[in-house]
Amino acid sequence: MTASAPPRAASAPPAKRRQPIAPYLLIAPAIGILLVALAYPVGWQFVTSVHTYGLAQQFGQPPVFVGPANYARLFTDPAVWSVVLRSLVFCLVNAAITVVVGVLLALLMKVVPAAPRLILQIALLLAWAMPVIAAMTVWIWLFDWRRGVINWLLTSAGFGFTHHNWLAEPLSFYLVATIIVVWMSVPFVAFSVYAGLTQISEEVIEAAQLDGAGGVGRFIWITVPMIRPVLMIVMLLQIIWDLRVFAQIKMLQDADAPISSTDLLGTYIYRVGVGSSDFGMASALSVFVLALTIVLSSFYVRQLIKEDS
Template identity: 60%
Template sequence: MTITEAPVSPPGNAGRKDRPAGAEPSVRRRALAPYLLILGAVLVLLLGMGYPVVWQIVTSFQKYGALQQLGGKAPDFVGFDNYIAIAQDGTFWAVTFRSVIFCLATAFVTITVGVLLALLMTKIHAAARFTLQIALLLAWAMPVIAAMTVFIWLFNRQRGVVNYLLSMIPGVDMKGFNWIGTTPLLFFIVASIIIVWMSVPFVAFSAYAGLTQVSGEVLEASQLDGASAVQRFRFIVFPVLKPVIAIVLLLNLIWDLRVFAQITLLQDAGPKSTDYDLLGTYIYKTGVAGLDFGAGAAMSIFVLALTIALSWFYVRSLIKEEGK
């Protein structure tokens, strides 16, 4: 009796199906295709964003003033002197603390108002919802300069609409009241109102898009089971909105920490003291207006690190959500 042994495949080919010639290069090309498609975008980002960051890092270790800017003298390497100088600058730390508080408060108000408007859009009639969406879109699309011009007129101490309307209240006289020049607190309240007004549409549209994913049948069933409006929002609506809120909150924290144009234009119409500065305007006054580009660059790198620190919790949460 003859026993025929079956051919044994090499260990590297165990379980592999026979492929036609030329199949493996084709598979490799398909695997590389997504990376080749995003290569152009990555290069644009590296050139458009990476180069300025590298320039800021290099400049932060140099003495870079008016002579260096005009090409009359090469920058001198000073090591960590610029960082030590800003670490010993009490005004810089006061501006940093003020900027963080302003950023957190404004972002919280923006998210709250935006989510409430999104919930309102799910409850009102289609015509009213369309009108509200057009109004939000117009507010969002308005250029910063135009919006600031309108708000400066509204809060004008002589002919402002806000003072006029408040003066119509019995016993209230707001004629000639200076909203943006009396105290820093009032100045930043006005700035916060403007920034919230300009940021709420983005949050409202994003939250409304998230609300469209909430099952109406589940909401109706929970209501029949006796769940209150707060319970329905907490256990049904909020879990759907949580990823959207995390993203828009992260973006608003970054935007509000770097706010510049609104504060600068308000200062042009009012006081220019450092008591009315945030990080954006203080860095501009130090680096550009003060012709100390080395110190300005060091402050910019600090703001970059602060932005990463503020947003790290939300970035980590997003990574966990993606992993799930």
């Protein structure tokens, strides 16, 4: 009689892989600083948005709690929604143009020799480093309707632009604003995308070229997928920045432009708060802009998380 084989021991369940805590410890101080820096201003904005806070409160009178009344005014005021619509269109159009021009300049920097590339990079750095006030002073002078260089050049070329006021009509006003905002934002996009392009292996591009892929095909099917995380980040940042644009619009308005038809969210909040001393309504608008920014950014954040995983 043969002895039976000893029973096999049950296989142990695979041990769970421990998540390293070092990355969380490294990022914790930055998150803590952000929370401390943002908690008070955001909290103050929200508390003020549910109170009547005007000129009397600045002289010592206590604010009056009104609950959601400021938000009710916000959502039922046609003027506010007109500003919101203008801001969204301006934001999305400018962000798209900035990214397209920035990508084209990055591709140009990738293919030109060293000397032209260095000149282009220096020019972009100078445009990026120029203070907003100084740059706006130059741009306003260029588009001045009395003695501006743009009108002089167009008139010299045979177009009838003598004493044409670019800032008098909303459409031409936003055209000028778009040129200025894109000019100030393109360097960041161009340098970011160029850094991404330098990380693409030349062997991959050469293999695609040997397989018969043309320049456009290589860009669409190889370059774009490999730099997609960079494109997503710069597009997200541009949407956030262009939605909150203020200094350029305010200075163009101060240069004899119609205010009510050229207001964007930043200048409108400033006019309601500082101009009309209605800080409760201005705070409600600020909270609304924060929520709008989160909504616009959520799609790109989800895509970034998906790319990372």
